[in-house]
Amino acid sequence: MTSKFKLVTLAATAVLTLSIAGQSFAATSTTFTDIANVSAKDKIISLQNKGLVQGVSQDRYLPDATLTAAQGIQLIVNALDLNIDTLRFIKEPHATDYFPKADNDAWYADALIIAANNDIGLPNDLDPNKVWTKEEFTHQLILAIEKHSNLPLIKIIPVEFNDEAELTDAYQGSVQRALVLKIAELDEAGNFNPTDEITRADAAVLIYNALAYIDAAPAPSAE
Numbered sequence: 001m002t003s004k005f006k007l008v009t010l011a012a013t014a015v016l017t018l019s020i021a022g023q024s025f026a027a028t029s030t031t032f033t034d035i036a037n038v039s040a041k042d043k044i045i046s047l048q049n050k051g052l053v054q055g056v057s058q059d060r061y062l063p064d065a066t067l068t069a070a071q072g073i074q075l076i077v078n079a080l081d082l083n084i085d086t087l088r089f090i091k092e093p094h095a096t097d098y099f100p101k102a103d104n105d106a107w108y109a110d111a112l113i114i115a116a117n118n119d120i121g122l123p124n125d126l127d128p129n130k131v132w133t134k135e136e137f138t139h140q141l142i143l144a145i146e147k148h149s150n151l152p153l154i155k156i157i158p159v160e161f162n163d164e165a166e167l168t169d170a171y172q173g174s175v176q177r178a179l180v181l182k183i184a185e186l187d188e189a190g191n192f193n194p195t196d197e198i199t200r201a202d203a204a205v206l207i208y209n210a211l212a213y214i215d216a217a218p219a220p221s222a223e
Contacts, residue, residue: 032061040201043208052078053204063201070108070128072137072203076144077111079207082118093117099126120144135167135194137203138184139174141210146177149214156180163191183209 032048032055035041044061047053053075055061067075076082095102095109098116102109108128115122121143132140159179167175175192178184184206186192 031059033059035061035063035201038063038201040205040208044201044204047079047204047208052207053200061200063199063204065200066131066197067137067200067203068128069126069130069132069136070106070111071200072132072140072198073115073122073128074108074111075203075207076120076141077114077118079211080144080148082114082120082144082148084114084117087117099124099128101125101127103128118144118148120147131197133195134192134198134202135171135175137198138178138206139171141206142174142178142183145183145210145214149217154180159186161186161190161192163193167192167194178206181213183213185209 031045035044038044040063044053044063048061053061056065093113094104095106095112096104097113099112099122102112106128112122112126112128121140156177157180158176161179171194175184175194179186179192184192
């Protein structure tokens with residue numbers, strides 16, 4: 001075979017270079033000053049200390065700001081430590097190879113490449129700039145966890161909640177599993193608020209709870 005195609009290996013150090021302020025989720029050394037009255041403060045700080053979340057500046061997290069699909073994907077990729085270290089490509093991959101609506105020069109391009117090659121269930125027509133709803137982020141997080149965390153299979157009893165009828169059918173199973181596993185929680189009024197745009201604080205809580213569940217879950221039996 002000729003050398004027409006250059007064999008490309010992408011190491012994690014090359015692909016995880018997302019440094020745009022307010023977009024990536026790398027660690028910072030300063031505690032956020034705008035989360036003092038946020039109920040998720042301790043969880044956000046814990047994720048920050050692990051290098052999984054970053055603010056829009058060194059000391060501001062903007063907990064009430066909404067989360068785009070690109071930001072959500074980057075957060076999931078970082079939290080689950082997904083990479084493409086062992087993959088080899090006959091040509092350099094681009095985000096648009098997998099998601100036509102993506103921008104190959106955008107800060108999120110590497111995260112989308114990693115997510116696509118780890119098959120976390122993202123739709124081909126993904127719009128990276130679309131603000132995700134609570135049910136969308138929950139759905140994608142649960143799919144990614146089930147794909148890459150080798151969790152034990154359990155039989156769930158569906159949780160009843162006030163606004164269950166508002167759930168999108170395609171997300172119903174994922175949301176139910178998130179509730180049963182205590183990754184997601186209902187609010188004080190017994191609502192999940194599936195169609196609400198998810199905030200950065202709410203996304204951090206889901207990630208924190210997901211990682212806690214993964215750490216606590218017993219290993220599957222040999223059978």
